[in-house]
Amino acid sequence: MNFTKNDTSIVKGIAILIVIISHWYRYAAVESQFHFIYHLGFYGAALFSFMSGYGVYKSYANRGFYKNWMVKKILYVYIPYIIICVVANIVVYKYYKFDISFLWGAGKDFTMWYVPWIMMFYILFRLVYGLNISKITKNIMLIIAYYVITQSLISLTNISSVWYTCNGALVVGVIISEYTTITSKRKILMSMLLGIVSSMLFAYLGIVTDNKNYYCIHGWAVIISGVAFCISLYCLMIVLSNIIENTYLGNILASIGGISYYVYITHMKVLYFLSESNIIIFVILAIIIAYLVQKCFLKVKLVK
Template identity: 25%
Template sequence: MPLDFKLSFTQNAYIYLLAFLIVPLLVFYKSIIFSTKTYNTEFLSKPLTDCIKGLCITVIILHHIALRIQPPKLMLPYTFFGHLAVSIFFFLSGYGLTMSKLQKNNYLNNFFSKRLTKVYLPFILVNAITLIFALSLFNSKFSLIQILLYLSGLNLIDSTQWFVISILLFYIVFYLCFKFLNAEAAPKVILIYSFVYFFTLILFRFGEWWYNTAFCFPIGVYIALNYDKFISFIKRNYAFFSTLALICFAVTFYLGHFVPSVFSIILNTISSVCFVFVMLCFLFKVKITSKPLFFIGGIAYEIYLIHMKIFILYFNCIKIKGSYTVYIYLALVILVSFLFNKLFKLMRKPILTSNNKIQNM
């Protein structure tokens, strides 16, 4: 499928409105801002993290759109924002898995069936649908081996889906570490794996986006394991720590993206880590209560899986030159993602029910 085609609108006013006014309004509208020496101690609660997921997947969509607008003009900043949103997803994955492990004694039982049905099974189904569209609409030709490779994800028919493969590898490492190691050794091994993952992908010349956010996963693990200590530290040192995180992020982000250097990969990786701490400091003072972001966050994975497929189909078929067409595209993405979300839940239910019956026998 042609993922690299370019967009050219007669004017970009509507997408500017979305990126620089509507998205910030969604973040701050009805949000609770905490005063001096008061903090949002529920800054990583499920409702709030769902809002953050909604924000991050919106940024990722705008990032992919910005990369294809020629010239990007004012959307240029969004061409650099993709790895920042992904860094939050990696962090929340590590944090969420670890907190679930700490709160549920039998969490690792049926771990793979839960993860695979929630992550991998939808991935395979969407790949199958993508292949059907590629064969029927774009006259693509695939051998049987290619079809199997694309279905499984060993080859990516949609290059933006690399995150699925990456996070599944982290899931496997997480399971093995917490299944066979103690709570002290497990996060250290996960961190070591992150370094191995990072340098291996550099060695084999993978795209930078595959690995410049990898260290955010073990950060999530460490913060979950040391949650009370982290909260206490932030309360005592909020001004210093938030300022330091912001400065480090700003410097590394600028140098990594705007100053040509052989160290740009390292700088972008550091900026991803720093951004996680900037976001945590932000959430420690701002409680986001946006219902639209909460809703979008609830179907964020489905949006991630299908947004580029709909992008290709929509912008190949609809020849509207005004940038307001992006709103129609987004509405379509949300609607289809919502329907897929319902479908995937129906598909998971009998599998998980069967596993629970076997476990209780």
């Protein structure tokens, strides 16, 4: 069983809502009694990464490496991101108009690390899956190469969040997309239950080891917790897909998922102006701004 295109949009909608809500509580609601919610943000980031890995393999399986594959990834992913960051540096973060750290890192709003990392992943995926070798060998090469590269870059840039999202969920998304063979509801439910339990247990282990400064164990615990969460939600969507698709909630989530990337690259700029507002206004306005930005990019053919 595999995701439909609508399933993918629904999950992306869930992922981006988790991300932007966690960012609200991390940066705008520091004094709130719900400030702890920001800790859940890595689940959204892991899920977004998982769906990116899942999607890139499905695209490859259906179409192969079509003409200008990498060029189009840059055109549709990296160029809109650069445009938004440049405009934001001039209009929003006026004191940082000459900063270009967003080209390789998190930028001045500290959340944009995902885009340079996903571009690196696309390059690696293109190199590995372009080889004439077995699937298993490709997977092993992808895991090892991505692990070594990300750990090297993390040590240089000190961006620990990449450790527990892209490093695990991106690669697992590819593998799940390639090898999904679950056919019975019983197996799906068992996988979902195992994913939920594993996610909770390793999240707890991550909290305990972080407090005791066991950073290596903490890192691996959070990776596994995030990946387990992705797998459990993947199984849940397979079970509930037909039900959710026929509801208003499913339609809303799918619509948000369709513009999720644009929500991601613009929401912190919106938050900059709304830090004294409330979360409902922030979420609604972030979605509206992302929709308008997508329409602008559609006009100049920077959207698929």
